[in-house]
Amino acid sequence: MAVLASWVWVLAGCFCAAVAEVSDSSDPYPPLWEDSPExxxxxxxxxxxxxxxxxxxxxxxGMYRILLExxxxxxxxxxxxxxxNLLWGLPLQFGWQYQSGRLADPTGMTDCGNELNESLCVSVDSWWADINYYLSVIPFLAAVDSGITGIxxxxxxxxxxxxxxMRFCYNVSDCQSAVPGTMNRWRDFFQYMQLxxxxxxxxxxxxxxxxxxxxDYPTSAFGDRYNFYSEKEANFEENWAIxxxxxxxxxxxxxxxxxxxxQRGLPPRVLVDTDIAPFIPDFTPLQNEVLVSLKLLGDTDRNSGSLSLTLWENLMSTKLARTLFLKAFEEFLATSS
Incomplete structure (x- = not known):
């Protein structure tokens, strides 16, 4: 529990340091936001x-932009x-994946995402792209099914x-059959929103x-994609999902x-085997620290058989505990500004 607590407070520091760094930003949008369908x-x-x-x-x-609208x-x-709007986390995360080169073909067998004329290509061999599919297409279809878009x-x-x-679904009925729990939870979100x-x-x-x-489904279904990456990037992917x-x-x-x-604390490029956090020279101190923190969390979760997650969920089960945790972010920010 002590190890878990140390990770939590390190991450809190990373989060708030990142907020302090960009608090004056006037363009908090994902790349090519204005070029995407509205x-x-x-x-x-x-x-x-x-x-x-x-x-x-x-x-x-564009699916994200329409949902935000x-x-x-x-x-x-x-x-x-x-x-x-709480949906901002989805397009901003996707934008970071694009900007950091994580949507490109990691096998190098195609130009997808790696060449100028293929810069908008999202590779099906990308672990990040496949995971994100279930955080983009599924919410969008659930929103349409919930009447949000009016069609x-x-x-x-x-x-x-x-x-x-065959590893993806493409319409409401197919996705309801393939990942019923996920479709139901996104539908619940959009239906509750309208109350x-x-x-x-x-x-x-x-x-x-x-x-x-x-x-739940993609992290188990696309484990084979880890083979396309360096050990450091694959470990980061696993830790991020945890x-x-x-x-x-x-x-x-x-x-x-x-x-x-x-997201200013996230790695700006795909990791290679020579990257050793917290000593990656082309990463900021914050980015190095976040990688160390995520590895600590991932190791703790795996070594405890996810008992650490159960303990954390119990700790965060009350609104008071969550409020205190969020307040720590604000206090750190106040002392950092």
Missing amino acids: QLSDYMMEDGNYIINPWVYTDRM ETAMYFAKYGPENEQ SPNQITILPPPKDQ NSSDFDGLLNYLWEAHASSL AVNYLAAARLPTTQNRTYSF
């Missing part, structure tokens, strides 16, 4: 259907300019990747339940500025 009519249409290719960066980012009214009471799910056509087509009685804490709870559920469960238990608010700020 409404469904921006996608190509065929036989009355909107055609979305999630293996093109801007097409997948369509749900803005439900978050207006929590703050101006849609900044408090029928039958009007959406999701295109498959060039290979491994007059919904509140911010409730939205956080539903969001993190859906987010964590989205990782960390999400701890963040979910704490229900960290994934608002725009918080998420954008936090």
